[in-house]
Amino acid sequence: MTGTGSKASVYQTVVRQFERAADTVKLDEGVRKILSTTKNEVIVHFPAKMDDGTIRMFSGYRVQHNDSLGPYKGGLRYHPAVDIDEVRALATWMTWKSAIVDIPFGGAKGGISCDPAEFSQGELERITRRFAFALGSNIGPEYDIPAPDVNTNAQVMAWILDTYLSTMPPQERNRSVHVVTGKPVEAGGSLGRDKATGQGVVYCIEEWAKDNDVDLSQTTYFVQGFGNVGSWTARLLAPFGATLVAAEDHTGAIASADGLDPEALTEHVAKTGGVVGFPGATPIDHETFLSTQADYFVPAALENQITAETAHLLNVRMIAEGANGPTDLDGDRILGERGIDIIPDILANAGGVVVSYFEWLQNKRSEFWELEEVDGKLRRRLVTGYARVRDAASEFDVDWRTAAYIVALRRLERMMRRRGIFP
Numbered sequence: 232m233t234g235t236g237s238k239a240s241v242y243q244t245v246v247r248q249f250e251r252a253a254d255t256v257k258l259d260e261g262v263r264k265i266l267s268t269t270k271n272e273v274i275v276h277f278p279a280k281m282d283d284g285t286i287r288m289f290s291g292y293r294v295q296h297n298d299s300l301g302p303y304k305g306g307l308r309y310h311p312a313v314d315i316d317e318v319r320a321l322a323t324w325m326t327w328k329s330a331i332v333d334i335p336f337g338g339a340k341g342g343i344s345c346d347p348a349e350f351s352q353g354e355l356e357r358i359t360r361r362f363a364f365a366l367g368s369n370i371g372p373e374y375d376i377p378a379p380d381v382n383t384n385a386q387v388m389a390w391i392l393d394t395y396l397s398t399m400p401p402q403e404r405n406r407s408v409h410v411v412t413g414k415p416v417e418a419g420g421s422l423g424r425d426k427a428t429g430q431g432v433v434y435c436i437e438e439w440a441k442d443n444d445v446d447l448s449q450t451t452y453f454v455q456g457f458g459n460v461g462s463w464t465a466r467l468l469a470p471f472g473a474t475l476v477a478a479e480d481h482t483g484a485i486a487s488a489d490g491l492d493p494e495a496l497t498e499h500v501a502k503t504g505g506v507v508g509f510p511g512a513t514p515i516d517h518e519t520f521l522s523t524q525a526d527y528f529v530p531a532a533l534e535n536q537i538t539a540e541t542a543h544l545l546n547v548r549m550i551a552e553g554a555n556g557p558t559d560l561d562g563d564r565i566l567g568e569r570g571i572d573i574i575p576d577i578l579a580n581a582g583g584v585v586v587s588y589f590e591w592l593q594n595k596r597s598e599f600w601e602l603e604e605v606d607g608k609l610r611r612r613l614v615t616g617y618a619r620v621r622d623a624a625s626e627f628d629v630d631w632r633t634a635a636y637i638v639a640l641r642r643l644e645r646m647m648r649r650r651g652i653f654p
């Protein structure tokens with residue numbers, strides 16, 4: 232089990248990544264100044280009633296980085312490490328992500344600094360509803376649209392939806408269902424949203440395999456984080472015949488040279504709360520986990536996992552970043568020196584926001600798309616985004632992360648220059 236990730240400023244990492252790409256493309260100075268800072272930052276302190284009748288205070292955040300391309304969009308995270316620095320970083324990454332896959336959304340992120348494992352379902356519901364109430368009109372279906380992230384899920388989105396609609400005038404309610412995405416399908420969600428981020432990671436891995444003449448059925452890989460993104464990535468890789476040889480989550484790490492069955496491991500995690508104790512697997516320590524010999528590694532947990540201390544341990548050809556910000560600046564440099572390919576987070580995990588966009592569109596149009604339609608459209612967005620990043624990497628002779636930023640920054644620059652600055 233890893234720590235919660237060093238809290239060395241994640242936002243500083245984003246700023247440095249941004250500056251490197253902005254220098255490379257000689258980004259317009261005005262655009263650079265605007266994108267260098269977040270637009271709005273909301274911090275709310277709110278009470279919630281615990282099961283024993285006591286009141287606890289919580290701190291919640293919503294940071295809106297940029298809305299040049301469309302309404303603010305981004306997940307809500309419930310985790311003890313949530314603070315303004317982390318939320319700023321995550322909000323900024325959302326702006327780049329939407330730009331790369333060309334969807335009309337800006338970037339935002341939010342969360343509550345808390346450990347949801349401490350609370351009953353009833354407490355979590357009351358915390359969530361008070362948070363949504365405290366955010367009030369800082370979110371809205373045409374303004375800022377939350378979605379799930381670490382430790383939040385479709386149920387949390389359904390509570391936010393219900394709270395938001397309950398505070399609307401009755402005639403507005405049916406027009407506001409798209410205030411959150413990642414909802415349960417019965418409450419206006421889209422087919423395919425649950426698996427969307429993992430699906431996007433797998434589409435990227437497929438493209439990488441094609442580019443590098445790799446037969447996925449002969450590949451081995453390991454995953455850090457076996458929640459939404461990690462487990463779906465593994466379940467969707469299984470039909471290709473790829474072998475999952477190790478997995479880690481907050482309970483510890485396990486390995487099996489013969490392969491871990493992703494479906495059975497998902498069931499085990501649902502039943503026991505973590506990967507540890509999975510029948511037939513060997514428990515391993517964190518260092519052994521990171522040193523696993525495999526073709527690729529999918530970090531799908533928290534930030535700052537691949538650093539100066541850990542990057543030399545990795546024994547893979549490629550890293551597909553399911554998580555946001557799993558690699559810090561030193562980690563990036565070391566992986567580059569070692570010739571390890573990276574499919575960067577703002578491309579690899581963009582599948583979630585793409586299907587969130589599809590859900591938002593379906594709600595606005597009162598439509599319901601079949602899964603094949605959702606998957607087909609998602610694949611096209613990801614494959615196109617992947618090709619744009621690959622082309623920018625060769626045009627500017629830069630690493631893939633910088634290339635991904637370049638794709639995003641050029642898209643934003645075109646839009647912002649056309650619109651100009653008010654007044």
Ligand code: NAD
Nearest residue numbers: 233234381382428456457458459460480481532554555583
């Ligand atoms: P989740 O809450 O479903 O799962 C998180 C996983 O991380 C769990 O398996 C947990 O045990 C593990 N984890 C937590 N602390 C850990 C630690 N110290 N060491 C090892 N593992 C640890 O969250 P998720 O939605 O799967 O998100 C995972 C990552 O993917 C995050 O970086 C998130 O921002 C990113 N992401 C998620 C989505 C989405 O649609 N859910 C979209 C884009 C990016």
